[in-house]
Amino acid sequence: MKQISVYHVDAFTERPFAGNPAGVIPDAGSLTVTQMQQVANELNLPESAFLLPPVDPQADYRIRYFTPQEEINFCGHATVGSSWLLAAKYGWTEKAKPIVFETNVGLIPVTIGSSGDSFGGVTMTQVSPKVSEIHVEHAEIAELLGIPAGQLDTRFPVKLASTGNWHLIVPVKTHAAIDAARPDLAQLAAHNKKHGISTTHLFTFDGKPGFDLYTRDFAPAIGIAEDPVTGAANGALAGYLILENILGRQETHNLIIGQGDAIGRPGTLYVTIEPTDSDAVIKVGGFAHVTLEGVLRLGDS
Structure with missing residues (x-):
């Protein structure tokens, strides 16, 4: 009977049952794509990450991400969860070098911070940000999201943004309006x-105390009603903020973003935006907690 180690890691939090849960399978080299999808479906977490031997010689691992429904190109919280696991359980802190993941969108280096005798947070550098136009009426977006159209913050554009996956970025006036959103998931x-x-x-500069921004993320198209705390989407948001000149292009920005409160899984992301001549370098970091570990028995077939 084939057995593999599997972990449940809560990302962007320092305690269990908060942040965003990810499945992490650190030795997935013997699994087929079908088996990876079956494991992700069985774990039924927003995303699961499978670590494989790399193809690119610059990488330490190839990483593939699956929702319960399908494979996706990039997942921020599962990258943080995987990095945290490698540091906490697999001795990566002793290597004193970044972990480089080979993803479907390119190489993602992750640095491990240190704090005395223990390690601190982990920080991933995402691929170059992009924005794109989308032609959609505010009334339509408001209806899809189940919020009053008057709560959309028209100072900022509704656009698509990406640091690996495309996200629809929707500015909202207040965190209360974001918490009150009741989307039509089928239509969305x-x-x-x-x-x-x-x-x-969804994002707002009306952050809760101690935070610069507050966000909420819905992903029914990929099989997740609501993603609690999203490294990929908040990285894309950071790119949008700098590329749309909402934040100044001549300075580095350090942001604390809160997410997950609306569904009882609060998390914290630490985002750095470093402008360059052409775009920006987006770094997204945080902490994690290994909540469950065990062995998955796959059977003999």
Whole structure:
């Protein structure tokens, strides 16, 4: 009977049952794609990450991400969870070098911070940000999201943004309006599939105390009603903020973003935006907690 180690890691939090849960399978080299999808479906977490031998000689691992429904190109919280696991359980802190993951969108280096005798947070550098136009009426977006149209923050554009996956970025006036959103998930899924969008990401500068921004993310098109705390979507948001000149292009920005409160899984992301001549370098970091570990028995067939 084939057995593999499997972990449940809560990312962007320092305690269990908060942040965003990810499955991490650190030795997935013997699994087929079908088996990876079956494992992700069995774990039924927003995303599961499978670590494989790399193809690119610059990488330490190839990493593939699966929702319970399908494979996706990039997942931020599962990258953080995987890095945290490698540091906490597999001795990566002793290597004193970044972990480099080979993903479907390119190489993602992750640094491990240190704090005295223990390690601190982990920080991933995402691929170059992009933004793109989408032609959609505010009334339609408000209806899809189940919020009053007057709560959309028209100071900022509704656009697509990406640091690996395309996200629909929707500015909202207050965190209370974001918490009150009640999306039509079936219609939102159809809309996102039509436009090739992974998630719809709401944000506001009306952050809760101690935070610069507050966000919420819906992903029914890829099989997740709501993704609790999203490294990929918040990285894309950071790119949008700098590329749309909402934040100044001449300085580095350090942001603390809160997410997950609306569904009882609060998390914290530490985002750095370093402008360059052409775009920006986006770094997203946080902490994690290994909540469960065990052995998955796959049977003999």
